[in-house]
Amino acid sequence: MAAWSSSPSLRHLLLLRPRLPLGPTCLAGSFSRRHIHSHSRRRLFSSASSSTLTHGDEASTHVDAGGVVDVNPPRGTRDFPPEDMRLRTWLFDQFREVSRLMAFEEVDFPVLESEALFIRKAGEEITQQLYNFEDKGGRRVVLRPEITPSLARLVIKQGKSVSLPLKWFTIGQCWRYERMTRGRRREHYQWNMDIFGVPKVRAEAELLQAIVLLFQRLGITSSDVGIRVSSRKVLQAVLNMYSIPEHLFTEVCIIVDKLGKLTREEIEKELMSTGLSSEAVQGIIEVLSLKSLSKLEEVLGSGVEAVADLKKLFSFAEQYGYADWICFDASVVRGLAYYTGIVFEAFDREGKLRAICGGGRYDRLLSTFGSEDIPACGFGFGDAVIVELLKEKGLLPDMSRQIDDIVFPLDEELEGPASSIASSLRKKGRAVDLVEDKRLKWVFKHAERINASRLLLVGNSEWERGMVRVKILSTREEFEVKAGDLE
Amino acid sequence: MAAWSSSPSLRHLLLLRPRLPLGPTCLAGSFSRRHIHSHSRRRLFSSASSSTLTHGDEASTHVDAGGVVDVNPPRGTRDFPPEDMRLRTWLFDQFREVSRLMAFEEVDFPVLESEALFIRKAGEEITQQLYNFEDKGGRRVVLRPEITPSLARLVIKQGKSVSLPLKWFTIGQCWRYERMTRGRRREHYQWNMDIFGVPKVRAEAELLQAIVLLFQRLGITSSDVGIRVSSRKVLQAVLNMYSIPEHLFTEVCIIVDKLGKLTREEIEKELMSTGLSSEAVQGIIEVLSLKSLSKLEEVLGSGVEAVADLKKLFSFAEQYGYADWICFDASVVRGLAYYTGIVFEAFDREGKLRAICGGGRYDRLLSTFGSEDIPACGFGFGDAVIVELLKEKGLLPDMSRQIDDIVFPLDEELEGPASSIASSLRKKGRAVDLVEDKRLKWVFKHAERINASRLLLVGNSEWERGMVRVKILSTREEFEVKAGDLE
Numbered sequence: 006m007a008a009w010s011s012s013p014s015l016r017h018l019l020l021l022r023p024r025l026p027l028g029p030t031c032l033a034g035s036f037s038r039r040h041i042h043s044h045s046r047r048r049l050f051s052s053a054s055s056s057t058l059t060h061g062d063e064a065s066t067h068v069d070a071g072g073v074v075d076v077n078p079p080r081g082t083r084d085f086p087p088e089d090m091r092l093r094t095w096l097f098d099q100f101r102e103v104s105r106l107m108a109f110e111e112v113d114f115p116v117l118e119s120e121a122l123f124i125r126k127a128g129e130e131i132t133q134q135l136y137n138f139e140d141k142g143g144r145r146v147v148l149r150p151e152i153t154p155s156l157a158r159l160v161i162k163q164g165k166s167v168s169l170p171l172k173w174f175t176i177g178q179c180w181r182y183e184r185m186t187r188g189r190r191r192e193h194y195q196w197n198m199d200i201f202g203v204p205k206v207r208a209e210a211e212l213l214q215a216i217v218l219l220f221q222r223l224g225i226t227s228s229d230v231g232i233r234v235s236s237r238k239v240l241q242a243v244l245n246m247y248s249i250p251e252h253l254f255t256e257v258c259i260i261v262d263k264l265g266k267l268t269r270e271e272i273e274k275e276l277m278s279t280g281l282s283s284e285a286v287q288g289i290i291e292v293l294s295l296k297s298l299s300k301l302e303e304v305l306g307s308g309v310e311a312v313a314d315l316k317k318l319f320s321f322a323e324q325y326g327y328a329d330w331i332c333f334d335a336s337v338v339r340g341l342a343y344y345t346g347i348v349f350e351a352f353d354r355e356g357k358l359r360a361i362c363g364g365g366r367y368d369r370l371l372s373t374f375g376s377e378d379i380p381a382c383g384f385g386f387g388d389a390v391i392v393e394l395l396k397e398k399g400l401l402p403d404m405s406r407q408i409d410d411i412v413f414p415l416d417e418e419l420e421g422p423a424s425s426i427a428s429s430l431r432k433k434g435r436a437v438d439l440v441e442d443k444r445l446k447w448v449f450k451h452a453e454r455i456n457a458s459r460l461l462l463v464g465n466s467e468w469e470r471g472m473v474r475v476k477i478l479s480t481r482e483e484f485e486v487k488a489g490d491l492e
Numbered sequence: 493m494a495a496w497s498s499s500p501s502l503r504h505l506l507l508l509r510p511r512l513p514l515g516p517t518c519l520a521g522s523f524s525r526r527h528i529h530s531h532s533r534r535r536l537f538s539s540a541s542s543s544t545l546t547h548g549d550e551a552s553t554h555v556d557a558g559g560v561v562d563v564n565p566p567r568g569t570r571d572f573p574p575e576d577m578r579l580r581t582w583l584f585d586q587f588r589e590v591s592r593l594m595a596f597e598e599v600d601f602p603v604l605e606s607e608a609l610f611i612r613k614a615g616e617e618i619t620q621q622l623y624n625f626e627d628k629g630g631r632r633v634v635l636r637p638e639i640t641p642s643l644a645r646l647v648i649k650q651g652k653s654v655s656l657p658l659k660w661f662t663i664g665q666c667w668r669y670e671r672m673t674r675g676r677r678r679e680h681y682q683w684n685m686d687i688f689g690v691p692k693v694r695a696e697a698e699l700l701q702a703i704v705l706l707f708q709r710l711g712i713t714s715s716d717v718g719i720r721v722s723s724r725k726v727l728q729a730v731l732n733m734y735s736i737p738e739h740l741f742t743e744v745c746i747i748v749d750k751l752g753k754l755t756r757e758e759i760e761k762e763l764m765s766t767g768l769s770s771e772a773v774q775g776i777i778e779v780l781s782l783k784s785l786s787k788l789e790e791v792l793g794s795g796v797e798a799v800a801d802l803k804k805l806f807s808f809a810e811q812y813g814y815a816d817w818i819c820f821d822a823s824v825v826r827g828l829a830y831y832t833g834i835v836f837e838a839f840d841r842e843g844k845l846r847a848i849c850g851g852g853r854y855d856r857l858l859s860t861f862g863s864e865d866i867p868a869c870g871f872g873f874g875d876a877v878i879v880e881l882l883k884e885k886g887l888l889p890d891m892s893r894q895i896d897d898i899v900f901p902l903d904e905e906l907e908g909p910a911s912s913i914a915s916s917l918r919k920k921g922r923a924v925d926l927v928e929d930k931r932l933k934w935v936f937k938h939a940e941r942i943n944a945s946r947l948l949l950v951g952n953s954e955w956e957r958g959m960v961r962v963k964i965l966s967t968r969e970e971f972e973v974k975a976g977d978l979e
Contacts, residue, residue: 425811
């Protein structure tokens with residue numbers, strides 16, 4: 006489930022804003038706002054590449070004339086210095102904790118996969134932006150754009166050795182490659198939860214609980230965020246009404262998913278070009294504008310599977326207790342080719358951001374890989390939009406460092422005792438920073454900066470008596486302790 | 493610090509054993525033994541590729557004639573199904589906990605880096621096996637073979653904004669590409685700990701404590717594993733004795749590091765070909781066979797920096813309390829070009845495996861990137877050899893699943909109450925597996941398989957009274973609880 010390939014449904018256009026004074030085609034999506042800032046912040050040793058910067062300058066070398074390396078990571082990728090890493094670790098821990106509560110098992114796959122896993126003909130953005138290449142052995146490989154195909158591959162590989170249902174989650178980096186757009190991110194991390202072997206909407210109901218649990222843990226409420234839900238079977242039913250051939254289904258889904266990005270007229274034109282009658286096109290557009298399940302039932306009739314599925318899912322939502330988080334919205338179809346049933350996406354109610362996560366049912370993916378189908382559904386939840394939202398809402402937690410003890414020998418001769426003290430405290434489970442060759446003033450500042458609990462000063466006069474001077478930094482309390490008694 | 497580029501020092505040859513009946517050049521290193529087994533285990537849907545298997549068949553497609561996808565990940569890479577993932581998570585948690593005790597901060601970098609970061613002319617194995625390619629923008633990129641250059645890049649990028657010393661750790665996947673060798677792994681994960689800004693061997697002493705703490709946490713003792721320590725300054729001193737020009741230093745190090753893989757005669761020949769006199773070659777080989785620090789002092793003289801550094805480090809080892817883990821061994825030089833001082837590697841004392849980890853001081857890496865040098869040292873600790881060792885020693889912990897509750901509605905009508913019960917228990921922090929459409933017998937087996945603590949049966953007769961039937965699975969105790977009182 007690639008969250009970044011999602012369109013934000015009918016309602017809001019993808020924000021596109023000019024970034025560098027390089028002409029109107031150099032655009033940066035809101036998606037990558039945070040990255041752009043950090044990326045342009047510092048370019049210490051590579052004046053050459055900025056002076057040779059031209060439009061679409063994709064092949065600029067990474068080393069300038071003086072043999073100086075660009076200090077930035079490859080275009081569109083991120084470093085995680087300690088403060089960013091703490092944030093990432095915190096977020097991933099939340100993903101993991103929710104997955105644990107839902108009794109999902111963690112799995113992982115190579116970030117490098119065979120291109121064959123991702124070749125689909127439906128015109129999805131995700132397959133048009135494959136970060137693919139040929140390795141030295143002539144094999145077509147990709148830095149995966151999404152994780153679902155790898156999951157499906159492993160389910161097939163495990164075969165009869167696993168008992169269904171499978172409930173798997175994974176957190177992994179995904180990649181895309183766009184030639185023209187400067188500044189947009191080329192990688193993000195994605196939390197995926199997937200269920201294989203449950204044909205009923207119970208599976209979707211479980212996935213939605215996971216997403217809501219995550220939001221709740223992060224301090225996000227149902228007035229901040231909602232989850233739009235629909236089913237591809239809605240579109241299927243409309244296509245049936247107009248006797249549109251089955252093979253056009255996926256193509257129509259992909260076109261209709263662009264409703265947020267293209268104008269209605271452009272969408273209509275694209276739909277017509279697949280051979281649909283103008284009557285059918287109008288029918289599709291009308292049904293997709295429905296926001297009420299009872300209206301949908303009126304239009305499609307109550308016997309239709311789409312309606313039954315959605316009613317069941319909304320009744321589950323009541324029972325789980327997250328009904329106020331979800332709403333029916335026929336315009337949600339999602340941009341991936343393989344969805345077959347329920348589809349959903351979470352959005353910020355202010356409508357400022359792209360979809361926070363998205364997913365759905367994909368009951369026929371395995372057969373496209375030559376295996377027997379197993380009913381399946383899942384979602385992808387990226388690391389970018391959620392952090393933007395948390396920042397906006399002031400919900401990012403305090404991410405400062407936390408150290409138990411600083412051990413500081415006041416004299417070079419005392420580096421031996423300082424070593425033993427640090428060593429034995431670490432063996433007792435305390436996080437110990439051993440500091441040397443600094444002034445005491447620096448050490449105090451350092452202690453504040455890293456939120457140390459205690460400062461242990463190893464000085465000559467105390468050490469002669471086998472004692473260490475202890476300062477509790479929160480209370481400024483100070484006392485001596487026998488080295489062997491330190492806990 | 494790339495653990496896999498390390499040679500296992502003079503003493504033991506790299507195990508090379510024929511794997512497939514494809515002729516003597518198709519070899520698999522012991523390194524990849526575990527992977528080979530899982531890789532060849534199952535090839536469900538891709539008979540085509542195995543039937544077309546030929547020597548050096550690197551370009552075989554991933555999809556056979558019938559459009560069926562190969563269920564294996566790309567050659568030389570691993571999937572992590574749940575049981576393997578639990579092991580990996582456990583190991584990484586140990587890495588993280590030791591890093592916390594040592595007061596190191598976690599950082600991360602893109603797995604994709606500019607090739608320029610890794611281009612070095614010293615003939616290292618690691619740079620000969622770069623997994624490099626050109627992206628669609630014509631940029632030379634690599635799947636990184638090691639993490640140290642990215643660390644150095646970020647240190648330069650952070651510039652004056654950080655206060656030294658920096659103590660950073662990272663856990664990341666590294667890649668290599670070999671054309672000929674079938675079955676050897678192309679990726680592994682590596683734990684790196686690095687210190688920037690400490691010129692004294694205190695830094696090395698800290699790194700060695702981290703490694704020993706890790707072993708101790710894993711249940712490994714100093715009779716299982718040792719750490720060989722030397723300094724490149726030893727070789728430098730020998731080169732000085734024979735007035736060998738400075739620019740040959742790195743090249744000599746790389747050659748000498750092959751002492752475990754090539755015969756003494758081959759090494760001598762390679763050394764001669766750099767222009768060294770046969771006297772110098774003999775001198776080098778002799779010094780490298782020294783196993784005692786006092787002998788080294790006799791040969792080089794006591795005023796030599798190498799001797800002083802090593803003596804200091806061994807005295808630290810006493811003070812930290814890990815002296816029984818380390819030994820001097822002049823044959824250790826490590827296979828990376830950038831080391832300048834102390835080098836070390838951990839090995840299993842039975843001598844069956846490759847080096848478990850390796851590292852050293854690299855005080856002049858930053859200037860190769862066009863920045864001012866900062867003294868630095870670090871190590872890389874791979875995820876492969878340590879797991880082999882733990883298996884061999886029977887030290888792998890119980891890796892079974894652990895779930896708190898299974899909620900099972902005995903009747904389809906009760907799926908509503910089951911939903912609320914599962915939902916509310918999850919909100920209380922319990923890991924809940926909600927099971928439906930199964931027989932009770934299956935549920936009991938399932939409960940055993942996933943180590944569930946409790947089974948909560950939602951049945952009609954109890955639910956009429958608002959009650960749920962609870963079974964404690966360890967004691968087989970059974971009782972009824974009011975649904976609202978479930979904790």
